[in-house]
Amino acid sequence: xxxxxxxxxxxxxxxxxxxxxxxxxxxxxxxxxxxxxxxxxxxxxxxxxxxxxxxxxxxxxxxxxxxxxxxxxxxxxxxxxxxxxxxxxxxxxxxxxxxxxxxxxxxxxxxxxxxxxxxxxxxxxxxxxxxxxxxxxxxxxxxxxx
Numbered sequence: 001x002x003x004x005x006x007x008x009x010x011x012x013x014x015x016x017x018x019x020x021x022x023x024x025x026x027x028x029x030x031x032x033x034x035x036x037x038x039x040x041x042x043x044x045x046x047x048x049x050x051x052x053x054x055x056x057x058x059x060x061x062x063x064x065x066x067x068x069x070x071x072x073x074x075x076x077x078x079x080x081x082x083x084x085x086x087x088x089x090x091x092x093x094x095x096x097x098x099x100x101x102x103x104x105x106x107x108x109x110x111x112x113x114x115x116x117x118x119x120x121x122x123x124x125x126x127x128x129x130x131x132x133x134x135x136x137x138x139x140x141x142x143x144x145x146x
Contacts, residue, residue, distance in 0.1 A: 037098040056096050068126035077135030086140035102146030109137035
């Protein structure tokens with residue numbers, strides 16, 4: 001089961017800018033293709049319309065912007081506000097893509113800093129945001145007993 005976007009090239013450009021999801025599809029499928037999360041995400045996103053993708057990316061961008069604002073304001077990643085935003089991020093993934101438990105979410109946070117491509121993309125919003133995400137995600141998971 002592959003992750004294909006049912007969008008025209010123009011719609012992909014409008015929604016994702018210079019990010020081209022298809023460039024990473026084979027690698028992602030190789031890494032996660034056998035997982036329940038992959039299967040669930042592929043099944044869900046297969047029916048996404050342009051409007052669904054627009055809502056998905058807008059919500060993700062909003063969470064990122066608010067987390068970047070918390071970081072710039074000097075709030076620790078373990079603050080209630082940062083952890084609440086990490087929880088909102090986890091819920092966003094669960095709502096749109098796959099069941100994202102705390103340990104899986106913690107793994108995503110680690111990937112945000114261990115994969116320079118993720119780090120560079122996330123840090124475009126604010127330098128250091130990928131590490132702040134990771135730390136807020138970890139603090140939120142700990143707060144929730146994971």
